[in-house]
Amino acid sequence: MKQKKYQKVFLGILAVMLANLLGASKKVMASWQPTDGLMIPAVCQGNKVVTTFPFMQEKFDRPATGARAKAVAPVVPSSDLPAGVTKDDWQLQLVNRDHPVTTEPTVQLVEFAGQWIAAEIFDSLTELFAAANKAGINLVLISGYRSIAHQEELFQDKIAEYVATGLSVAEARGETLKYLTAPGTSEHHTGLAVDVIDDVWAKESGELVTAFGSTEAAEWLAQYAPAAGFIIRYPLGKTADTYIEYEPWHLRYVGVDSAQYLTENNLSLEEYHQRLSEN
Numbered sequence: 694m695k696q697k698k699y700q701k702v703f704l705g706i707l708a709v710m711l712a713n714l715l716g717a718s719k720k721v722m723a724s725w726q727p728t729d730g731l732m733i734p735a736v737c738q739g740n741k742v743v744t745t746f747p748f749m750q751e752k753f754d755r756p757a758t759g760a761r762a763k764a765v766a767p768v769v770p771s772s773d774l775p776a777g778v779t780k781d782d783w784q785l786q787l788v789n790r791d792h793p794v795t796t797e798p799t800v801q802l803v804e805f806a807g808q809w810i811a812a813e814i815f816d817s818l819t820e821l822f823a824a825a826n827k828a829g830i831n832l833v834l835i836s837g838y839r840s841i842a843h844q845e846e847l848f849q850d851k852i853a854e855y856v857a858t859g860l861s862v863a864e865a866r867g868e869t870l871k872y873l874t875a876p877g878t879s880e881h882h883t884g885l886a887v888d889v890i891d892d893v894w895a896k897e898s899g900e901l902v903t904a905f906g907s908t909e910a911a912e913w914l915a916q917y918a919p920a921a922g923f924i925i926r927y928p929l930g931k932t933a934d935t936y937i938e939y940e941p942w943h944l945r946y947v948g949v950d951s952a953q954y955l956t957e958n959n960l961s962l963e964e965y966h967q968r969l970s971e972n
């Protein structure tokens with residue numbers, strides 16, 4: 694089987710060379726043409742493929758799917774970043790444990806489904822909700838913008854709750870950090886992040902827990918939110934970069950081009966920033 698494959702490739706090379714020799718005077722060129730991710734020898738006139746070699750056809754007629762397609766898929770170079778994007782773009786602002794917001798950001802807020810969000814993402818979120826609706830999924834916005842002051846309040850309240858059960862302040866703070874991000878380190882301060890579930894999950898539990906990730910709504914979000922410019926900001930397997938566990942409900946607006954690039958390349962926003970810095 695393997696020998697047959699080599700024979701075909703060898704014959705292909707021979708055919709390209711021979712056709713080039715014979716066709717040189719007729720301005721006809723034989724070359725390897727990309728076909729569905731594979732290279733196939735073909736005779737061309739300018740950019741037009743005149744003929745391919747019939748004996749190679751059988752090998753390439755089958756669609757390139759599965760593992761075989763993956764093996765020959767071209768490697769995307771890191772220079773293939775979306776055009777015109779820089780890490781300093783407003784929609785790519787990085788907020789995490791290492792990049793806290795120290796002063797209250799000035800965000801122009803608008804109301805969306807009873808929550809506040811940055812005005813810049815209103816249209817995109819409207820688009821996302823409409824697209825979900827078309828797919829039979831009714832999204833529910835749980836949370837949008839949160840000021841540092843509000844986060845501080847939530848944070849202190851939670852610490853006080855734990856202290857009341859007998860924990861030391863340090864212990865209480867440690868416990869609180871498992872559920873709440875420290876004031877200044879939450880993406881919700883930017884107004885570009887939203888927590889979203891659907892009405893089915895809202896009725897069933899309504900809680901922002903990992904189990905939401907296996908629902909139809911969460912799968913739909915992971916697949917289609919990028920088309921509206923949103924990413925699952927804390928995906929599975931990226932906790933080492935984000936310092937935050939898998940959160941299938943937490944969407945972050947980054948713009949359509951970046952959202953699609955991040956998703957296709959399985960990158961966290963932290964990795965994307967790194968790639969943009971190196972470019």
Ligand SMILES: [Zn+2]
Nearest residue numbers: 886887888943
């Ligand atoms: Zn969130």
